[in-house]
Amino acid sequence: MVRGVTGTSRSDSSRPRSEPLLLQGCRPARREHHLEPGRGVLPAPCCDYQTCLPSEAEWEYACRAGTASPFNFGPTITPELANYCGTGGAVCGDSDGKSVASDVYDDVKYSSGSYGQGPVGVFRATTTRPGTFPPNRFGLYDMHGNVWEYCLDKGADRYSEAPLDGSAYLSGPSGSQRILRGGSWSHSPAICRSAYRDYIAAKEAGWQGRIGLRVVCTL
Numbered sequence: 001m002v003r004g005v006t007g008t009s010r011s012d013s014s015r016p017r018s019e020p021l022l023l024q025g026c027r028p029a030r031r032e033h034h035l036e037p038g039r040g041v042l043p044a045p046c047c048d049y050q051t052c053l054p055s056e057a058e059w060e061y062a063c064r065a066g067t068a069s070p071f072n073f074g075p076t077i078t079p080e081l082a083n084y085c086g087t088g089g090a091v092c093g094d095s096d097g098k099s100v101a102s103d104v105y106d107d108v109k110y111s112s113g114s115y116g117q118g119p120v121g122v123f124r125a126t127t128t129r130p131g132t133f134p135p136n137r138f139g140l141y142d143m144h145g146n147v148w149e150y151c152l153d154k155g156a157d158r159y160s161e162a163p164l165d166g167s168a169y170l171s172g173p174s175g176s177q178r179i180l181r182g183g184s185w186s187h188s189p190a191i192c193r194s195a196y197r198d199y200i201a202a203k204e205a206g207w208q209g210r211i212g213l214r215v216v217c218t219l
Contacts, residue, residue, distance in 0.1 A: 049217040049218055049219060050217070050218040051215050051216065051217055051218075052152060052215070052216050052218070053150050053151060053152040053168075053213060053214075053215070053216065054151055054152065054214060054216045055151060055152050055153055055166060055167055055168035055169075056151040056152075056153045056162065056168070056169070056179050056181065056197070057162065057166035057167075058151075058166060058216060059149065059151050059181050059182075059214070060181065060194060060195070061166070062138060062140055062143065063136070063140075063143040063144075063181070063182065063194050064136075064194050065136040065137035065138040065140070066137055067136075067137070067194070069194075070115070070116070070193045070194060070195070071144055071192075071193060071194060072136040072137070072143060072144070072194060073134070073136070075116050075117070076114070076115050076116040076117055076118030076189075077115050077118055077121070077144065077189045077192065078118055078119060078121065079121040079122045080133070081133055081134065081144075082133055082142070082144040082145040082146070082189075082192065083124055083127065083128045083132070083133070083142070083145045083146045083185045084121065084144070084145035084183060084184075084185060084186075084187060084188070084189050084192045085113065085121075085123050085185070085186050085187055085188060085189075086113040086114070086120060086121015086122050086123060086189060087113045087120065087121065087122065087123045088103075088110075088111060088112060088113040088120070089101060089102060089103045089110060089111070089113075089188065090102050090103055090104055090105035090108070090109070090110040090187065090188050090191065091105055091186055091187055091188070092123050092125070092186045092187075093123070093125055093185075093186040094208075095207035095208040095209075095210075096208050100186075100207055105187070105188070105191060106198070110188040110190055110191070113188070113189070114189065115188075115189040115190055115193075118189070121189065123186075124185060125185070125186075126185060126209070127146055127147060127185055127209065128142075128146060128185070130142060142182075143182055143194075144182060144183060144192045144193070144194070145182065145183050145184060145185055145187070145189075145192045146182075146184065146185055146212075147182070147184050147185070147209075147210060147211060147212035148180040148181070148182055148183065148184050148198065148206070148210055148211045148212065149180065149181055149182045149211075149212055149213055149214045150178060150179070150180060150211070150212075150213040151168070151178070151179040151180070151181055152168035152170070153168045153169040153170070153178070153179045154168075154169055154170055154171065154172045154176035154177065154178060154179075155172075155176055155177035155178065155179060155199045156169045156171075156172075174202070175201075175202050175203070176202065177199040177200060177201055177202065178199065178200055178201075178202055179197060179198070179199060180197070180198040180199065180200055180206075180211065181196070181197055181198070183196060184210040184211070185209075185210070186207070186210060187210075
């Protein structure tokens with residue numbers, strides 16, 4: 001069972017919280033149980049179940065919802081389906097008052113604000129409320145764009161290193177990079193695809209307002 005992005009943004013309680021402290025493992029849930037001291041309160045509907053970040057395999061399974069296309073709604077993306085940077089470039093917007101806009105991300109250049117045969121989109125420059133866009137076939141919202149989502153896995157260079165049972169890859173030193181999936185409101189549509197993966201250092205917060213998490217409840 002996968003629930004929505006936990007917590008809230010600092011300015012609007014109806015929007016996903018960005019820049020959460022990273023949950024380091026699974027733990028039993030209690031009503032209003034804090035994932036980390038003072039931040040990221042677990043919503044009451046998940047109480048009585050064990051909660052975790054999803055493994056990368058679990059995240060992609062939940063995102064794709066039985067599809068094999070670039071996005072869970074088909075071969076392309078439009079502003080009516082997700083929150084992303086559709087005006088061109090790899091990254092749009094500011095972080096802590098400074099522009100982070102660039103045509104290059106992870107050594108790849110992204111020019112168009114469209115993907116495949118889709119149209120050029122828009123740039124909303126912020127997160128959007130859950131339910132703004134249609135859910136996927138599993139009933140999950142915002143699996144593409146809005147905020148990056150942490151996975152429990154540590155970074156591995158090759159998928160062949162990941163466990164075959166879909167559990168998280170937890171080998172390596174404690175300071176290993178962590179996996180992010182889904183893209184964000186400030187990234188190119190190509191970066192928001194179901195298959196795209198990114199990494200972040202364990203103690204890094206990332207660009208302002210762009211990283212969140214999604215809780216898995218074990219039934």
